[in-house]
Amino acid sequence: MLVPCLVGECVVTRGQNCVFPFRHKNVTYAGCTDAGDPDGKLWCSTEVNGQGDHMTGKGAWGHCQGDCPTARYRLHPDCSALRVSDEDEGFTSGIYLVDQGRNHGGRTVYVNKDKELFIFWLRNDAGWGLGYESGLSSGGSFYSSGPDVRDEPWLGAWAEDKLSVVCAIDLPFVQSVQIIPQDDKSCSAGYSCLSRENCPAIQVWYRELLGRRKDDPAVISLRNSLKNKVCNKKERGFCCKQRDGSVCEFGESCRSISNCSSNREKVTQIASGNLPYSKVSTLYNNLKSSLCDSRNKMFCCNI
Numbered sequence: 001m002l003v004p005c006l007v008g009e010c011v012v013t014r015g016q017n018c019v020f021p022f023r024h025k026n027v028t029y030a031g032c033t034d035a036g037d038p039d040g041k042l043w044c045s046t047e048v049n050g051q052g053d054h055m056t057g058k059g060a061w062g063h064c065q066g067d068c069p070t071a072r073y074r075l076h077p078d079c080s081a082l083r084v085s086d087e088d089e090g091f092t093s094g095i096y097l098v099d100q101g102r103n104h105g106g107r108t109v110y111v112n113k114d115k116e117l118f119i120f121w122l123r124n125d126a127g128w129g130l131g132y133e134s135g136l137s138s139g140g141s142f143y144s145s146g147p148d149v150r151d152e153p154w155l156g157a158w159a160e161d162k163l164s165v166v167c168a169i170d171l172p173f174v175q176s177v178q179i180i181p182q183d184d185k186s187c188s189a190g191y192s193c194l195s196r197e198n199c200p201a202i203q204v205w206y207r208e209l210l211g212r213r214k215d216d217p218a219v220i221s222l223r224n225s226l227k228n229k230v231c232n233k234k235e236r237g238f239c240c241k242q243r244d245g246s247v248c249e250f251g252e253s254c255r256s257i258s259n260c261s262s263n264r265e266k267v268t269q270i271a272s273g274n275l276p277y278s279k280v281s282t283l284y285n286n287l288k289s290s291l292c293d294s295r296n297k298m299f300c301c302n303i
Helices: 071-075 200-209 217-229 261-271 277-289
Strands: 005-011 017-020 022-024 027-029 043-045 061-063 081-086 094-104 107-112 117-123 127-131 163-167 191-195 230-232 237-241 252-256 291-293 298-302
Touching: 017 043, 022 043, 071 107, 094 117, 200 217, 200 237, 217 230, 217 237, 261 277, 261 298, 277 291
Parallel strands: none
Antiparallel strands: 005 017, 022 027, 043 061, 081 094, 081 163, 094 107, 107 117, 117 127, 191 237, 230 237, 252 298, 291 298
């Protein structure tokens, strides 16, 4: 049974709060989805029944605004490997990898096969749990992160002081950048076919579309520009400039982490594993939004 709740930080265009998780057509969503939307816009349910099913036919939905979590991100998080350190004789210590093809409550599941232990989403008032496989159905676990750790299980200190959960990969969102075949359009020199998530300029354009009317002339122009950038419709690839300083603010330049002290400090703080969710998530999202060259791991830096 799903245990949904209102998500105050995610508001739809009508001013209502999203309810996560919600089930629609036998699929569970822990974030906004574009499934079934004719314009490919992200939407969420604003009302569910006692079983967590979306209330169809009541207009209880809306298009997501702002930085709402997406169902895709909740199922395919940035970090694919977690490092757990347990002060209690190292009982749960070790590396936990994404359990491919498996999810719980619309979120990914991590597993340490040697110890037969799992990290999985419990519910909104408990956050993530670490325990045996049986906990996925019973809701039981040895440890829980607490409700403050809302996104990936490593983004924020867990409620259990003896436990540390960090990402085993530095800058996980730029470690798996893959070049997509240019099946529908050949990109110009200096451009590569990348996913929306790996193209800073395309991400900026999509953010500009949020919450705006589709008949707005500026929106129509922006949508046409996005269509002209598509290089692979099936894999949702866009022609992306390999190094795009235009996404940086005035007074910033595109630099590597090693050549930018402020970004280097952010990376250190994010990897510490002892910051509260509110602070580490802000640092992490700020770093992600400053990406200007995903292939070479470069970010906008104050100079």
